[in-house]
Amino acid sequence: MNKYQYKVKGVDYEVEIAEVEGNVAKVNVNGIPFEVELQRPINAAKHPTMTAPRVQAPQPAAPAAPVAPAAPVAAPAVPAGAGAPLKAPLPGTVTDVKVQVGQKVGIGDVVMVLEAMKMQNNIESEYAGTVTSIHVKAGDTVMEGAVMMTIG
Numbered sequence: 001m002n003k004y005q006y007k008v009k010g011v012d013y014e015v016e017i018a019e020v021e022g023n024v025a026k027v028n029v030n031g032i033p034f035e036v037e038l039q040r041p042i043n044a045a046k047h048p049t050m051t052a053p054r055v056q057a058p059q060p061a062a063p064a065a066p067v068a069p070a071a072p073v074a075a076p077a078v079p080a081g082a083g084a085p086l087k088a089p090l091p092g093t094v095t096d097v098k099v100q101v102g103q104k105v106g107i108g109d110v111v112m113v114l115e116a117m118k119m120q121n122n123i124e125s126e127y128a129g130t131v132t133s134i135h136v137k138a139g140d141t142v143m144e145g146a147v148m149m150t151i152g
Helices: none
Strands: 002-008 011-021 024-029 032-037 084-087 092-097 110-116 119-124 129-134 147-151
Touching: 110 147
Parallel strands: none
Antiparallel strands: 002 011, 011 024, 024 032, 084 147, 092 110, 110 119, 129 147
């Protein structure tokens, strides 16, 4: 497995090339797997020591949402009247919404379950407050950074 470090528009990417078959490369970018289609296949006979294809790291459409730390540091409660968006930390499918509008949540409470790469990921609240709106339902597909709910 070949590992490379790239910087695109000031953002660091770690790219691992897991496997190349024909014109499809299986790569991991910052731990997220992708299948990249090459413009032309790599001929293994011509290149017995396979050189890695140039892989362009995915360009985020909007600034990426910060991933919540495993043990959140005491974050302040959301001020009254303010709405704090809870964004998807990675692309996936919502499998369960564990809260309802009007429900009070604390920092670290599991509010949703997101399936990504056949793994169930608990999405925890980054804020203490009341759920003011829920923008997704079970079965919805979300992209990284998409607002899934608002806590106010």
